Amino acid sequence: MKKxxxxxxxxxxxxxxxxxxxxxxxxxDGNTMGEKRMHFMREFDWIRQSLMFEPRGHDMMSGxxxxxxxxxxxxxxxxxxxxSGCLPMCGHGTIGTITAGLEAGLIQPKxxxxxxxxxxxxxxxxxxxxxxxxxxxxxxxxxxxxxxHRDIEIDVPELGKIKLDIAYGGNFYAIVxxxxxxxxxxxxxxxxxxxxxxxxxxxxxxxxECIHPEDSKVTGLSHVLWTGAPKTEGSTVANAVFYGDKAxxxxxxxxxxxxxxxxxxxxxxxxxxxxxxxxxxxxxxxxGTIESVTEVGGITAIKPSIQGWAKITGYNQILVDDDDPxxxxxxxx
Numbered sequence: 001m002k003k004x005x006x007x008x009x010x011x012x013x014x015x016x017x018x019x020x021x022x023x024x025x026x027x028x029d030g031n032t033m034g035e036k037r038m039h040f041m042r043e044f045d046w047i048r049q050s051l052m053f054e055p056r057g058h059d060m061m062s063g064x065x066x067x068x069x070x071x072x073x074x075x076x077x078x079x080x081x082x083x084s085g086c087l088p089m090c091g092h093g094t095i096g097t098i099t100a101g102l103e104a105g106l107i108q109p110k111x112x113x114x115x116x117x118x119x120x121x122x123x124x125x126x127x128x129x130x131x132x133x134x135x136x137x138x139x140x141x142x143x144x145x146x147x148x149h150r151d152i153e154i155d156v157p158e159l160g161k162i163k164l165d166i167a168y169g170g171n172f173y174a175i176v177x178x179x180x181x182x183x184x185x186x187x188x189x190x191x192x193x194x195x196x197x198x199x200x201x202x203x204x205x206x207x208x209e210c211i212h213p214e215d216s217k218v219t220g221l222s223h224v225l226w227t228g229a230p231k232t233e234g235s236t237v238a239n240a241v242f243y244g245d246k247a248x249x250x251x252x253x254x255x256x257x258x259x260x261x262x263x264x265x266x267x268x269x270x271x272x273x274x275x276x277x278x279x280x281x282x283x284x285x286x287x288g289t290i291e292s293v294t295e296v297g298g299i300t301a302i303k304p305s306i307q308g309w310a311k312i313t314g315y316n317q318i319l320v321d322d323d324d325p326x327x328x329x330x331x332x333x
Contacts (some may be wrong), residue, residue, distance in 0.1 A: 006051060006318045008063070009100040013310040014284035015250035018096025019063035021051060021081075022106065032070050033077050034217055037086050037120040040079060046328055048081040050320045053329025059083055060247045062090065064097040066106055070118040076107050077118040083331070084244035088218045089121035089170025091140060091254010091286075091306050098126055099135040099310035119143075121170050121218060139307040140254060144294050145169040145262035146301035149208040156181075156199050164204060166221060167266075168296075169258030169304065172210040173223045173241070174200055184228030185240045185281065190248055197224040197242035213297025225256045235279035245333050251308070252278040252286040258304040261288050265302050272302070284308075 007023040026044045028036035040048075052061045062082035070077050078097055080090040087093075098115065101107035109115050115126040125141040149166040156162060160181040164174050178184040185193070205221040212218035223243045230238040241249040241256045249256070257278045264270035276288040287307040294301050320327060 003321050006320065008051070008316040008318060009104055009312060010314045010316050011096045011100045011310050011312045013092040013096040013099075013251050014280060014286065014308050015282050016092050017061055018093055018100070018310065019051065019057070019061060019316070020097050020100040021063055021065050022104070025065050025067065028067070028079075033067070033079065033118045033120045034088070034215065036067070036070075037079060037088070038217060041086050045086075048086065049329045050327060051318060052081060052083045053331055055326060056318050056329060057083070059244065059331065060250065062093050064090070064093050066097065066101055071116070071123060074116045074118045074123065075109055076101070076115070080120070082244065083247060084222065086120070087171055087222070089119050089143060089255050091142065091170065091257065092249070092251040092308070094119070094124070094126070094140050094254065095138040095308045096310040098128060098138045100312055102128065102130065102135050103133060103312060121215075135310070137307055137309050139305055141291065142254065142258045142304045142306060143170055144296045144301040145258040145304050146296050146299045147263050147266035148172065148210060150266070152204060152207055154200070154203045154207055156196060156203060159196050159199075162200070164200070165263050166204065166208055166210060167259035167263040168212065169260070169262060170255035171223055171259075172221045173225045173256055173259040174204045174221060175225045175227065175260060175263055176200065177227050182226070185226045185238060186228040186231065188226070188228075190281070193226060193240050193242055193248055194246050197226075198245070200224050201242070213299065223256060225253070225260060230279040232279050232283040232285060234277055235285060236277045238279040238281075240281040245331060248281055250280060250282050251284060252280040254286065254306045254308070257286050257288045257306050261290055261304050262302050265290055265293075266300065
Protein backbone atom coordinates (compact mmCIF):
# COMPACT_ATOMS: atom_id res chain seq x y z
CA MET A 1 0.00 0.00 0.00
CA LYS A 2 1.30 3.42 -0.97
CA LYS A 3 -0.04 5.88 1.50
CA UNK A 4 1.52 8.58 3.62
CA UNK A 5 1.93 12.22 4.51
CA UNK A 6 5.26 13.80 3.68
CA UNK A 7 6.28 17.08 5.24
CA UNK A 8 8.77 18.97 3.12
CA UNK A 9 10.83 22.14 3.12
CA UNK A 10 10.91 23.57 -0.40
CA UNK A 11 13.90 25.66 -1.42
CA UNK A 12 16.03 26.54 -4.41
CA UNK A 13 19.78 26.64 -4.92
CA UNK A 14 20.72 29.46 -7.27
CA UNK A 15 17.40 28.91 -9.06
CA UNK A 16 17.14 25.11 -9.11
CA UNK A 17 14.57 23.45 -6.82
CA UNK A 18 15.41 21.36 -3.75
CA UNK A 19 12.66 19.62 -1.77
CA UNK A 20 13.94 18.41 1.62
CA UNK A 21 11.59 15.66 2.78
CA UNK A 22 11.40 15.77 6.57
CA UNK A 23 9.09 12.82 7.28
CA UNK A 24 8.21 9.40 5.87
CA UNK A 25 11.79 8.13 5.70
CA UNK A 26 11.83 4.43 4.77
CA UNK A 27 14.14 2.24 6.85
CA UNK A 28 17.06 1.35 4.58
CA ASP A 29 19.47 -1.57 4.83
CA GLY A 30 23.21 -1.08 4.44
CA ASN A 31 26.29 0.23 6.18
CA THR A 32 26.96 3.03 3.68
CA MET A 33 24.76 5.50 1.86
CA GLY A 34 25.77 3.77 -1.35
CA GLU A 35 24.23 0.53 -0.06
CA LYS A 36 21.19 2.35 1.32
CA ARG A 37 20.70 4.06 -2.04
CA MET A 38 20.57 0.67 -3.77
CA HIS A 39 17.96 -0.56 -1.26
CA PHE A 40 15.85 2.57 -1.78
CA MET A 41 15.94 2.15 -5.56
CA ARG A 42 14.94 -1.52 -5.30
CA GLU A 43 11.99 -1.13 -2.93
CA PHE A 44 11.03 2.50 -2.40
CA ASP A 45 11.48 4.24 -5.72
CA TRP A 46 7.73 4.90 -5.76
CA ILE A 47 8.31 7.48 -3.03
CA ARG A 48 10.71 9.35 -5.29
CA GLN A 49 8.26 9.17 -8.19
CA SER A 50 5.34 10.36 -6.06
CA LEU A 51 7.23 13.36 -4.66
CA MET A 52 9.27 14.38 -7.71
CA PHE A 53 6.97 13.74 -10.69
CA GLU A 54 3.83 15.63 -11.60
CA PRO A 55 1.31 16.41 -10.17
CA ARG A 56 3.21 16.88 -6.87
CA GLY A 57 6.47 17.85 -8.56
CA HIS A 58 7.65 18.81 -12.03
CA ASP A 59 10.34 18.02 -14.58
CA MET A 60 13.06 19.97 -12.77
CA MET A 61 12.19 18.75 -9.29
CA SER A 62 15.06 17.61 -7.10
CA GLY A 63 15.04 16.61 -3.46
CA UNK A 64 16.63 14.75 -0.60
CA UNK A 65 16.13 12.85 2.64
CA UNK A 66 18.34 13.50 5.66
CA UNK A 67 19.41 10.35 7.50
CA UNK A 68 21.58 9.75 10.57
CA UNK A 69 25.31 9.49 9.77
CA UNK A 70 26.69 6.19 8.49
CA UNK A 71 30.22 7.00 9.71
CA UNK A 72 31.36 7.74 13.23
CA UNK A 73 32.90 11.06 12.20
CA UNK A 74 29.92 12.34 10.19
CA UNK A 75 27.13 14.74 11.20
CA UNK A 76 24.43 13.41 8.85
CA UNK A 77 23.75 11.47 5.65
CA UNK A 78 21.89 12.55 2.52
CA UNK A 79 19.89 10.43 0.07
CA UNK A 80 19.29 12.35 -3.16
CA UNK A 81 16.05 11.96 -5.13
CA UNK A 82 15.04 13.68 -8.34
CA UNK A 83 13.10 13.11 -11.54
CA SER A 84 16.03 11.26 -13.13
CA GLY A 85 16.58 8.87 -10.20
CA CYS A 86 18.69 8.67 -7.06
CA LEU A 87 22.00 10.35 -7.85
CA PRO A 88 25.24 9.28 -6.13
CA MET A 89 25.96 12.96 -5.49
CA CYS A 90 24.19 16.26 -6.11
CA GLY A 91 25.94 19.57 -5.53
CA HIS A 92 23.00 21.96 -5.72
CA GLY A 93 20.97 19.43 -3.74
CA THR A 94 23.58 19.36 -0.99
CA ILE A 95 23.71 23.15 -0.77
CA GLY A 96 19.91 23.36 -0.56
CA THR A 97 19.60 20.45 1.88
CA ILE A 98 22.28 21.83 4.20
CA THR A 99 20.71 25.30 4.10
CA ALA A 100 17.19 24.06 4.86
CA GLY A 101 18.42 21.50 7.40
CA LEU A 102 20.43 24.05 9.37
CA GLU A 103 17.77 26.77 9.32
CA ALA A 104 15.11 24.29 10.44
CA GLY A 105 17.33 22.83 13.17
CA LEU A 106 17.35 19.38 11.57
CA ILE A 107 21.16 19.30 11.38
CA GLN A 108 23.11 19.72 14.60
CA PRO A 109 26.78 20.23 13.72
CA LYS A 110 29.47 18.89 15.99
CA UNK A 111 31.52 21.97 15.09
CA UNK A 112 29.85 25.23 14.12
CA UNK A 113 30.55 26.24 10.54
CA UNK A 114 31.65 22.75 9.51
CA UNK A 115 29.94 19.46 8.63
CA UNK A 116 30.90 16.00 7.51
CA UNK A 117 28.20 14.38 5.37
CA UNK A 118 27.88 10.79 4.13
CA UNK A 119 26.47 10.60 0.58
CA UNK A 120 26.11 7.64 -1.80
CA UNK A 121 29.26 8.70 -3.68
CA UNK A 122 31.35 8.74 -0.48
CA UNK A 123 31.94 11.35 2.19
CA UNK A 124 32.14 15.10 1.78
CA UNK A 125 33.19 17.99 3.99
CA UNK A 126 31.06 21.12 4.15
CA UNK A 127 31.65 24.65 5.41
CA UNK A 128 28.94 27.26 5.86
CA UNK A 129 28.28 30.71 7.27
CA UNK A 130 25.15 31.79 9.13
CA UNK A 131 23.90 35.28 9.99
CA UNK A 132 20.80 35.76 12.18
CA UNK A 133 19.86 32.07 11.80
CA UNK A 134 20.02 32.28 7.99
CA UNK A 135 22.64 30.46 5.96
CA UNK A 136 24.62 32.91 3.83
CA UNK A 137 26.54 30.34 1.79
CA UNK A 138 27.54 26.69 1.73
CA UNK A 139 30.86 25.37 0.47
CA UNK A 140 31.12 21.71 -0.50
CA UNK A 141 34.40 19.82 -0.60
CA UNK A 142 33.24 17.28 -3.14
CA UNK A 143 34.35 13.74 -3.94
CA UNK A 144 37.32 13.38 -6.28
CA UNK A 145 36.62 14.35 -9.89
CA UNK A 146 38.47 13.19 -12.99
CA UNK A 147 38.46 13.21 -16.79
CA UNK A 148 37.29 9.75 -17.84
CA HIS A 149 37.34 10.03 -21.66
CA ARG A 150 38.58 12.74 -23.97
CA ASP A 151 37.97 13.76 -27.59
CA ILE A 152 35.16 11.31 -28.32
CA GLU A 153 33.66 11.98 -31.72
CA ILE A 154 30.01 11.16 -32.28
CA ASP A 155 27.55 11.82 -35.10
CA VAL A 156 24.30 13.35 -33.89
CA PRO A 157 21.22 13.38 -36.17
CA GLU A 158 20.39 16.91 -37.42
CA LEU A 159 23.48 18.28 -35.64
CA GLY A 160 26.38 16.44 -37.26
CA LYS A 161 29.71 15.38 -35.87
CA ILE A 162 30.78 16.79 -32.53
CA LYS A 163 33.66 16.11 -30.17
CA LEU A 164 33.15 15.81 -26.45
CA ASP A 165 34.84 14.77 -23.23
CA ILE A 166 33.35 12.72 -20.41
CA ALA A 167 34.27 13.68 -16.86
CA TYR A 168 33.16 12.54 -13.43
CA GLY A 169 32.31 14.96 -10.64
CA GLY A 170 29.94 12.82 -8.58
CA ASN A 171 28.03 11.89 -11.75
CA PHE A 172 29.30 11.31 -15.29
CA TYR A 173 29.01 14.28 -17.69
CA ALA A 174 29.40 14.56 -21.44
CA ILE A 175 31.02 18.00 -21.86
CA VAL A 176 30.50 19.75 -25.20
CA UNK A 177 32.47 22.89 -25.95
CA UNK A 178 31.82 25.34 -28.84
CA UNK A 179 32.91 23.91 -32.18
CA UNK A 180 31.83 23.81 -35.84
CA UNK A 181 28.46 22.16 -35.21
CA UNK A 182 27.83 23.71 -31.78
CA UNK A 183 28.13 27.52 -31.53
CA UNK A 184 27.83 27.69 -27.72
CA UNK A 185 24.88 27.94 -25.34
CA UNK A 186 24.83 31.72 -25.71
CA UNK A 187 23.67 31.15 -29.31
CA UNK A 188 21.29 28.26 -28.55
CA UNK A 189 17.79 28.28 -27.14
CA UNK A 190 16.67 26.03 -24.27
CA UNK A 191 14.69 24.17 -26.94
CA UNK A 192 17.91 23.30 -28.77
CA UNK A 193 19.42 21.93 -25.56
CA UNK A 194 16.35 19.82 -24.85
CA UNK A 195 16.27 18.53 -28.43
CA UNK A 196 19.87 17.39 -28.79
CA UNK A 197 20.88 16.43 -25.25
CA UNK A 198 19.06 13.06 -25.10
CA UNK A 199 20.65 12.09 -28.42
CA UNK A 200 24.13 13.11 -27.28
CA UNK A 201 23.74 11.23 -23.99
CA UNK A 202 22.52 8.06 -25.68
CA UNK A 203 25.16 8.02 -28.45
CA UNK A 204 28.05 9.04 -26.18
CA UNK A 205 26.92 6.51 -23.56
CA UNK A 206 27.26 3.76 -26.16
CA UNK A 207 30.61 5.06 -27.36
CA UNK A 208 32.34 5.14 -23.97
CA GLU A 209 31.93 3.00 -20.87
CA CYS A 210 31.29 5.03 -17.73
CA ILE A 211 32.02 3.06 -14.55
CA HIS A 212 33.71 4.54 -11.50
CA PRO A 213 37.00 2.62 -11.05
CA GLU A 214 36.58 2.38 -7.28
CA ASP A 215 32.80 1.92 -6.99
CA SER A 216 31.02 -0.15 -9.63
CA LYS A 217 27.63 0.97 -8.24
CA VAL A 218 28.34 4.39 -9.77
CA THR A 219 27.82 3.85 -13.45
CA GLY A 220 26.30 5.35 -16.57
CA LEU A 221 26.42 8.66 -18.42
CA SER A 222 23.58 10.68 -16.89
CA HIS A 223 24.24 14.35 -17.71
CA VAL A 224 25.19 16.52 -20.68
CA LEU A 225 27.03 19.80 -20.00
CA TRP A 226 26.99 22.35 -22.82
CA THR A 227 29.34 25.33 -22.54
CA GLY A 228 29.55 28.84 -23.91
CA ALA A 229 30.32 32.47 -23.28
CA PRO A 230 29.11 33.91 -19.94
CA LYS A 231 26.73 36.83 -19.55
CA THR A 232 27.17 37.66 -15.85
CA GLU A 233 30.06 39.82 -14.68
CA GLY A 234 32.82 37.84 -13.02
CA SER A 235 31.96 34.48 -14.59
CA THR A 236 34.76 32.36 -16.01
CA VAL A 237 32.52 30.36 -18.35
CA ALA A 238 28.83 29.51 -18.71
CA ASN A 239 27.15 26.13 -18.85
CA ALA A 240 23.78 24.46 -19.25
CA VAL A 241 23.35 20.97 -17.81
CA PHE A 242 20.74 18.55 -19.12
CA TYR A 243 19.50 15.73 -16.91
CA GLY A 244 16.52 13.44 -16.57
CA ASP A 245 14.18 13.30 -19.55
CA LYS A 246 13.77 17.00 -20.26
CA ALA A 247 15.35 19.02 -17.45
CA UNK A 248 17.88 21.84 -17.66
CA UNK A 249 19.62 22.73 -14.42
CA UNK A 250 18.82 26.30 -13.42
CA UNK A 251 21.83 26.34 -11.08
CA UNK A 252 25.44 26.15 -12.29
CA UNK A 253 25.38 22.45 -11.17
CA UNK A 254 27.74 21.38 -8.40
CA UNK A 255 28.83 17.98 -9.68
CA UNK A 256 28.93 19.45 -13.19
CA UNK A 257 31.21 22.24 -11.98
CA UNK A 258 33.43 19.59 -10.40
CA UNK A 259 33.52 17.58 -13.64
CA UNK A 260 34.26 20.72 -15.67
CA UNK A 261 37.15 21.69 -13.42
CA UNK A 262 38.56 18.15 -13.66
CA UNK A 263 38.36 18.31 -17.45
CA UNK A 264 40.07 21.71 -17.60
CA UNK A 265 42.77 20.60 -15.16
CA UNK A 266 43.50 17.46 -17.18
CA UNK A 267 43.99 19.66 -20.26
CA UNK A 268 46.27 22.08 -18.44
CA UNK A 269 43.75 24.93 -18.47
CA UNK A 270 42.99 25.24 -14.74
CA UNK A 271 45.46 25.03 -11.88
CA UNK A 272 44.97 24.21 -8.20
CA UNK A 273 43.94 27.27 -6.21
CA UNK A 274 42.64 29.22 -9.20
CA UNK A 275 39.16 30.67 -8.83
CA UNK A 276 36.63 29.22 -11.27
CA UNK A 277 33.27 30.99 -11.44
CA UNK A 278 30.71 28.82 -13.22
CA UNK A 279 27.59 30.49 -14.62
CA UNK A 280 24.20 28.82 -15.07
CA UNK A 281 21.70 29.20 -17.88
CA UNK A 282 19.90 31.90 -15.82
CA UNK A 283 23.11 33.71 -14.86
CA UNK A 284 23.52 32.49 -11.25
CA UNK A 285 27.02 31.52 -10.15
CA UNK A 286 28.96 28.87 -8.22
CA UNK A 287 32.55 29.52 -7.17
CA GLY A 288 34.74 26.47 -7.73
CA THR A 289 38.33 25.74 -6.73
CA ILE A 290 40.69 22.83 -7.24
CA GLU A 291 41.76 22.23 -3.65
CA SER A 292 44.35 19.55 -4.44
CA VAL A 293 45.37 16.87 -6.93
CA THR A 294 44.83 13.20 -6.17
CA GLU A 295 44.20 9.86 -7.92
CA VAL A 296 41.12 7.73 -8.54
CA GLY A 297 41.85 4.17 -9.61
CA GLY A 298 45.22 5.22 -10.94
CA ILE A 299 43.76 8.17 -12.85
CA THR A 300 44.88 11.71 -12.05
CA ALA A 301 41.99 13.49 -10.34
CA ILE A 302 41.20 16.65 -8.41
CA LYS A 303 39.58 17.39 -5.08
CA PRO A 304 37.15 20.19 -5.95
CA SER A 305 35.21 22.63 -3.81
CA ILE A 306 32.01 24.44 -4.83
CA GLN A 307 30.44 27.39 -3.04
CA GLY A 308 26.87 28.61 -3.55
CA TRP A 309 23.71 29.71 -1.76
CA ALA A 310 20.12 28.57 -1.32
CA LYS A 311 16.83 30.07 -0.12
CA ILE A 312 13.81 28.43 1.49
CA THR A 313 10.63 29.12 -0.50
CA GLY A 314 8.01 27.38 1.60
CA TYR A 315 6.81 24.51 3.79
CA ASN A 316 4.81 21.78 2.17
CA GLN A 317 2.58 18.91 3.33
CA ILE A 318 2.20 16.34 0.55
CA LEU A 319 -0.36 13.54 0.57
CA VAL A 320 0.28 10.23 -1.22
CA ASP A 321 -2.70 7.85 -1.31
CA ASP A 322 -3.72 4.83 -3.37
CA ASP A 323 -7.07 6.52 -3.92
CA ASP A 324 -5.27 8.86 -6.31
CA PRO A 325 -4.98 7.32 -9.79
CA UNK A 326 -1.71 9.25 -10.16
CA UNK A 327 -0.27 8.04 -6.86
CA UNK A 328 3.07 7.30 -8.59
CA UNK A 329 3.07 10.56 -10.49
CA UNK A 330 3.66 10.92 -14.20
CA UNK A 331 5.84 12.65 -16.78
CA UNK A 332 4.92 14.09 -20.16
CA UNK A 333 7.89 13.62 -22.50
